[in-house]
Amino acid sequence: MLGSLISYSPSVNPKVENPDELIATGVLASLQNFIRKCIVAVLSYGPMPKHIAFIMDGNRRYAKFRSIQEGAGHRVGFSALIASLLYCYEMGVKYITVYAFSIDNFKRDPTEVKSLMELMEEKINELLENRNVINKVNCKINFWGNLDMLSEPVRVAAQKLMASTAENTGLVFSVCMPYNSTSEIVNAVNKVCAESREHAENVANNGVHSDISVEDLGRHMYSAGCPDPDILIRTSGETRLSNFLLWQTTFSHLQNPDALWPEFSFKHLVWAILQYQRVYPYIEQSRNLAKKKL
């Protein structure tokens, strides 16, 4: 369906759309698995990140460069996402968060938005029906964002998926859609204000509440219960945060590989972790310092 125009990266076969097919079998696959396990074993000798966040940038450019239809770029991106999920699981990364759709993206061309929503609905339903991937990593899936902004079928599917994986205790996979960090913060502020109004605390001498703390706000973020990301990877070389996890990534290691998201593969992940391990002592120090003070 995607045509012979595509030259796929060695790790992701764009023809493979069904997530289940990514769990490959056969002799060659077993050999690849073995080599991967060896690499992971060596890596694990050093500190491994617990939480990796991804900004999956570059799908449209990927489609453009390969002269395929734009929607197909997102589909290949989805395959890359599932592959990365499996690799992270192998490495012992417990939390993965991805920026699937920003509230700003609603301003895009309506046909593109519609096709993205349809793609998401399709993929969520696929994951619901065929649970090989979810079961393999014992995945708990969260959707972070203003779900009310989604159309009915997508929202219903997302809520079903969340409910059906709520009891799982393995990898925690959080999909941010539709999400904006600023609106997450305002949402948390709303809740904290409403909460403190209910408690009717004493007013400090300068008329400002003295009891609202960083932890209070943190509790009302979508990410409550998840540790902060250790690494934030934004593909396609752009160096900005685009309103993603501003509160949570303040001490995260920011990385900007030039690869486009559909090209992101095992070797990119290994490199990301190696870079993280290099600066780990310094990051840990700053983080501990911050915890003490704030």
Added chain:
Amino acid sequence: MRQAANTNTMLSSSHSPTAATPQLPTSARRSTRPIAAAAPSPRPRAGTTPAAAAAESLLPRGLRAELLPRHVAVVMDGNARWARARGLPSAAGHEAGRRALEEMVRLSRAWGVRALTAFAFSSENWSRPKVEVDFLMRLFERVIHDSVAEFLREGIRLRVIGEISRLPVSLQKIAKETEEATRSNSQLDLTLAISYSGRRDIVQACRKLAQKVQSKVLRAEDIDEALFADELETGCTADEFPYPDLLIRTSGELRLSNFLLWQSAYSELFFTDTLWPDFGEADYLEALCSFQSRDRRFGVRKL
């Protein structure tokens, strides 16, 4: 048109009220500041802006005025490392860092950047040795005190953000006085973040809003992003350019470290391995050129 290099030399005698644009009269003078200084150059830069230096104000090759960031933020990291590499005490590193900041202010003013926010001291820095912290507080006081004349001359408006109550009283006083004195300036908004923490900024805004909700001035449901942004410490500073377009972090660290979290949602980030005291004109130019080449989409597709 070259005037004597004299601290009282007025650049303002020849500039128009509008921002320093290429129309400023200039004469050729190559910047003699070493780019990767092997040793600190002991030139007093405070307030010295000879008209000759305005050669740089003719935007250097490669920069286009309309693509310049209007608000630049910088995390001034690396002073201690710089000093250690030279076997000097950290105080020397901070002094060199001060000179680098003054240079950056001068260049920003000359090239038409309208707002500059510098991360001078974070909440986490309080855990540094007391000797160093005391030195830094005295340094900030000295810098602000010595720069008042320049600010007034160059039309720079100073603002200090952060947990001001934790600072020594004398520093609080001089900061407040300078803010008052430069309140009406409009050429460059200089914001110094001293004892600042992005998360704490958000929490204090939350507290203020909670208080308003408490006293029934506001309903919790009415709080939106704009309302929230006004309560942040940066809410009343550069009203024209509240959010940085470009955020520069020196010394090779790839983190935000609790600086301007909310405000840098869409900022372009620029990381450089150069240590802050070595960050000079060439590095600044590189950062600005990199900014110009970025494709800023703000979530939407550029057609």
